[in-house]
Amino acid sequence: MNYISVIDILASDAIHQEFTVKGWVRSFRANQFIALNDGSTIKNIQCVVDYENMDDALLNRVNTGAAIVVTGVLEESQGAGQRVEIKVKSIEIEGDADPEDVKLTILSPKRHTLEKLREQAHLRVRTNTFGAIMRMRSKLSFAVHQYFNENGFFQAHTPMITGSDAEGAGEMFQVTGLDLNNPPKKEDGSIDYSQDFFGKETNLTVSGQLEAETYALGLGKVYTFGPTFRAENSNTSRHLAEFWMIEPEVAFYDLDANMDLAEDFIKYVIKYVLDNCQDDLEFLEKRLIDEDKKKPQAERATMALREKLEFVINNNFKRVSYTEAIAILRNSKPNKKKKFKYLIDEWGADLQSEHERYLVEKHFECPVILFDYPANIKAFYMRLNEDGKTVRAMDILFPGIGEIVGGSQREERLDVLKEKMAALDIPEEELWWYLDTRKFGTCIHSGFGLGFERLVLFATGMTNIRDVIPYPRFPGHAEF
Numbered sequence: 001m002n003y004i005s006v007i008d009i010l011a012s013d014a015i016h017q018e019f020t021v022k023g024w025v026r027s028f029r030a031n032q033f034i035a036l037n038d039g040s041t042i043k044n045i046q047c048v049v050d051y052e053n054m055d056d057a058l059l060n061r062v063n064t065g066a067a068i069v070v071t072g073v074l075e076e077s078q079g080a081g082q083r084v085e086i087k088v089k090s091i092e093i094e095g096d097a098d099p100e101d102v103k104l105t106i107l108s109p110k111r112h113t114l115e116k117l118r119e120q121a122h123l124r125v126r127t128n129t130f131g132a133i134m135r136m137r138s139k140l141s142f143a144v145h146q147y148f149n150e151n152g153f154f155q156a157h158t159p160m161i162t163g164s165d166a167e168g169a170g171e172m173f174q175v176t177g178l179d180l181n182n183p184p185k186k187e188d189g190s191i192d193y194s195q196d197f198f199g200k201e202t203n204l205t206v207s208g209q210l211e212a213e214t215y216a217l218g219l220g221k222v223y224t225f226g227p228t229f230r231a232e233n234s235n236t237s238r239h240l241a242e243f244w245m246i247e248p249e250v251a252f253y254d255l256d257a258n259m260d261l262a263e264d265f266i267k268y269v270i271k272y273v274l275d276n277c278q279d280d281l282e283f284l285e286k287r288l289i290d291e292d293k294k295k296p297q298a299e300r301a302t303m304a305l306r307e308k309l310e311f312v313i314n315n316n317f318k319r320v321s322y323t324e325a326i327a328i329l330r331n332s333k334p335n336k337k338k339k340f341k342y343l344i345d346e347w348g349a350d351l352q353s354e355h356e357r358y359l360v361e362k363h364f365e366c367p368v369i370l371f372d373y374p375a376n377i378k379a380f381y382m383r384l385n386e387d388g389k390t391v392r393a394m395d396i397l398f399p400g401i402g403e404i405v406g407g408s409q410r411e412e413r414l415d416v417l418k419e420k421m422a423a424l425d426i427p428e429e430e431l432w433w434y435l436d437t438r439k440f441g442t443c444i445h446s447g448f449g450l451g452f453e454r455l456v457l458f459a460t461g462m463t464n465i466r467d468v469i470p471y472p473r474f475p476g477h478a479e480f
C-alpha cells in the first residue's frame with residue numbers, strides 16, 4: 001500500500017518520516033490547517049500547509065468535502081488537540097467538491113438535525129455522528145460472530161425467501177414473479193400460485209427460527225444473523241420494515257439456560273464495544289450530554305452513555321414472571337391514575353411498550369427478563385407449561401428501548417405442537433418438515449431473537465432506529 005490510514009498515522013511514532021494519507025477534507029482553516037478524515041477513526045489528521053510556497057490555484061481546491069491525497073512528513077504537533085501532524089510537501093486533488101454545492105448539503109460545517117441527515121443518508125456517513133454509529137455497528141456485528149464462534153456455535157444461513165410464516169403474524173412481504181397486471185387465475189377466480197416462480201406462494205422471511213431449529217437439532221448450537229422483513233405498519237422509532245436479527249438456537253437448552261445465554265451474550269457484545277470503540281463512544285457520549293443540556297432537568301439522562309453500558313455489564317438482569325409483572329403494573333401509579341393508554345386490568349393482557357418501559361425504567365431500573373407469558377398472546381411454537389395456560393416464553397426489556405429480545409423454549413412434543421397448530425389454523429402440510437423434527441429424535445431446545453438495530457440503538461445512545469442502519473426501510477420509504 002502506498003498510503004497509511006489516519007488511525008494508523010495518529011498512533012505512529014515515526015517522527016520525521018514521510019507518509020501519504022488519503023481522505024476527505026473536513027475543514028481548511030487560515031489557508032494553513034487541513035483537517036483530513038478517512039473514516040478509519042473519528043479523529044482527523046491535521047495537515048499543515050506552508051501556503052507561501054504552495055500553488056494558490058491548488059489550495060483553492062482544498063475545500064470541505066473534497067477527496068485529496070497528502071504527502072508530507074510526520075511531526076510532533078505544536079498545537080493543542082493532537083499529538084502529531086503532517087507537514088505537507090504536496091497535495092493532489094482526487095475529487096473536487098464545489099463549495100457552492102456543498103453549502104446546500106449536510107457536508108457544510110454546521111449543526112444539522114438528524115431529520116435533515118436522514119434526507120441525505122448517502123452523505124451522512126461523512127459526519128462525525130454517523131461515522132461513529134456505523135463504525136460501532138460494524139464492531140458490534142463482529143462481536144456477535146466472535147461470541148458465538150468462541151462458544152461453540154455454528155452460523156446457519158437460513159433462507160430469505162420462504163413459504164412459511166414463522167411468527168404466524170401474517171405481516172409479510174410477498175415475493176412473486178407473476179405479472180401483477182395479469183396473474184394466472186384458478187377457476188374460482190383466485191390467483192394460481194402453482195404457476196408462480198416457486199410453484200407456490202412465497203414471502204420474505206420474518207424470522208429464520210424454524211429453519212434454525214432444524215439445524216440446532218443436528219449441529220447442536222447454531223445462530224443466524226441476517227436480514228428479516230416485516231410488513232407491519234408501525235411508524236415508530238423502534239420499528240423497521242427491514243432489520244437484522246440474530247437468532248441463536250440450542251439443542252438441550254431449557255428456558256433458564258436460554259436466559260443465561262441471552263444475558264451473557266448481550267453483556268459480551270456491550271463489553272466489546274466499550275473496549276474497542278472508545279473514541280466513538282466518547283464522542284457520542286459528549287453529543288448526548290450536549291443534547292441533554294437543551295432539555296428540562298427531569299428529562300435528562302441519569303447516566304452518561306458509557307456509565308449506562310457499564311451498568312448493564314455489571315448488574316444481573318432482573319428475572320420476573322409475566323404474572324408478577326401484571327401484579328406490579330396493576331398496582332402502579334400510572335395504571336391507578338389512568339395514565340397508561342392501555343390500562344392493565346386482567347391477567348392475560350398483552351403488554352404494550354408503555355408497560356414494558358414502566359417496568360424497566362421506573363420500577364426495576366435495570367434490564368428485565370419477563371418469562372412465562374399467557375399462551376394466547378405468544379407464537380404457536382412456544383412450549384406449553386404444566387399449568388396449561390402459560391408458555392415458556394421470555395422477552396428482555398431494556399431501558400430506553402423496550403423489547404430487545406424475544407425468545408422461548410420450543411414445544412418439542414409432537415402431539416401438543418399439532419394441537420396448537422390446529423387451534424390456530426396453521427396447516428400441517430405447510431410445516432411438515434418442522435413437524436418431522438419432533439418425530440425423529442425430538443428434544444428440549446430453546447432460542448431467541450435479538451433485533452440488531454435495537455442493540456445498536458442502545459450501545460450508541462441514539463433514540464431513533466432510522467439512525468442506526470445505513471438506509472432505513474419503513475412505511476412509505478425505500479429511498480436510496
Ligand code: 4AD
Binds near residue numbers: 241404447
Ligand atoms: O419478538 P420477535 O418477533 O421474535 C421472533 O421473531 C422469534 N422468531 C425469535 C426467536 O425466538 N428466534 O422478534 C425478535 C426481536 C425483537 O425482540 C426485536 O428486538 C426485534 O427482533 N424486532 C424488530 N426490530 C426492528 N424492527 C422491527 N419491526 C422488529 N420486530 C422485531
Ligand code: MG
Binds near residue numbers: 395403405
Ligand atoms: Mg417479540
